[in-house]
Amino acid sequence: MWRAIASNALTLFIVVLVLVAGLLALGRERYAGQGPLADAICFEVERGASMSAVSRALEAQGAISDARIFRIGADYSGKSEQLKFGSYLIGPGASMAEIVAIVTAGGQSTCGREVNYRISVASSEAVLRELDPAQNRYVEVVKFDPAVAAPPAEYVEAAEAADVRWRVTLAEGVTSWQVVDALRRAEFLTGEIAEVPAEGTLAPDSYEVARGADRAALLAEMTARQTAILADLWASRAGGLPYDTPEEALIMASIVEKETGVAEERKLVASVFVNRLEQGMRLQTDPTVIYGITKGEGVLGRGLRQSELRRETPWNTYVIDGLPPTPIANPGRLSIEAALNPETSDYLFFVADGTGGHAFATTLAEHNENVARWREIERQLQEQQEQQQDGSGGN
Known part of the structure; x- marks a missing residue:
């Protein structure tokens, strides 16, 4: 009789173990498997929130199918106490395991x-x-x-x-x-x-x-x-540059920065100024004149006058030789790189070409032709603007 009882108890124990194992396997599958979200959501973890509260909120928003499995999985993985407040993007089909990783990783919020x-x-x-x-x-x-x-x-x-x-x-x-x-x-x-x-x-x-x-x-x-x-960029600079210190390179970079907004032109613009320095020519760049007037305190808001081009200031490169004494703005990395690794060219001049970029020239005669073209473009633009103003005024 006792043998039969022991046998039945052992059988029941094995059945329970199998059921428990099956439930654990099912729980792991649901924890790691695809979640119910059809569309991405922004989920907010409030400061001081518990994993229990977060699991209920996730279940209420349809991000997880079972809050208990979510809590058990977070606890089993040792992340129950690692919640980080913030707003997080939870993508479609995110598993519970993925969501736990998202809300406990910390760092910058990914949503909100x-x-x-x-x-x-x-x-x-x-x-x-x-x-x-x-x-x-x-x-x-x-x-x-x-x-x-x-x-x-x-x-x-x-x-x-x-x-x-x-x-x-x-x-x-x-x-x-x-x-x-x-x-x-x-x-x-x-x-x-x-x-x-x-x-x-x-x-x-x-x-x-x-x-x-x-x-x-x-x-x-x-x-x-x-x-x-x-x-970093000074360490990898080109050889033979006409400036000897990082501070001088920064001055050149600031001039390049103010002369062109076209990233692809920066190294070519730098080459013009390098060529001018090497030939003993003045840089003759308008942004330095403007800085001499404003000292960087705001925007000039108008064109330069001839008297200002002739006025001597420490930054007026129409008057002084070489580089001005300080940068004229805060240049970005690309302009610093251009100043330290300029293109190799024979260009000595450039002027706007009407497309946002510049036309480059090696001789003064070529430059004057480019300037004449730019003046014509300016005239046409002015006429178009006046026509538009006349048209709007008649409505």
Whole structure:
């Protein structure tokens, strides 16, 4: 009798083991298998949230099929206590295992809203964007220039949210004064700026920041990046350049930056100025004259006068020989690279060609022909503009 009982108990135990093993296998399959999401969603993990609360929210939003399996899987993988707050993009069919990895990885949020404070040559603007999970691209919600307008309601509301990401982006060619002026108006930053950094020493780039970040610390990061870029490119510079120090190369890079917005032209523009220096010619570049007038504090906003081209300032390369004493803007990496590895050419002149680029010439006669063509293009453009104004005025 006892033998029969023992046999039955053993059989029952084996059946239970098989059932448990089957349930575990089924649980692992559901945990690692494709999830129920048909479309991508933005999922927010609130600060201080528990894995239990997150699992219930995911189940309610249809991202997972079973909150218990999700919690057990997270616990088994040792990630139950590793939740990171933020907004995360969860793609269609994401498995529970993939979602656990997403919400515990940390780092920059992959979804939700972002404020990008863009500092450009002509203005600065704060742009609030929100990710459209269905298209996996950011959609602009609102933008404004803090220098001329109060923050709109959508921006004010977003600024109070914990999951909004903040970014400061410097355009190539901005001056250090323009950067400092814009940062002082950025209400999401804190701290005083004691002085304007030396011209050319800030790296045009995009900087991830936190709300309340220190302005001086951000400027220090911009300076560190530019220092590293210049050191890296200086080490791989071409031989025989007509400047002897990284600081002189930075001056040249700033002139290249202000002379062309066409990336493919930078090295060719640099070659013109290198050729001029090597032949003892003056650089005769308008952006240096403008800097001598404005000192980088804003935009001139008009054409240069003949008297200004003749006026002697430390930066007026129509009057002085060689390079000006300082950069005239903060050049980007491509312009620094162009200054340190210019094209090999015989060009000594260039002028706008009407397409956004420039026409290059080796002789003054060729250059004068290019200038005449550009003057004709300017005349035609002016006539078209006047005709458009006349037409609009008659409506």
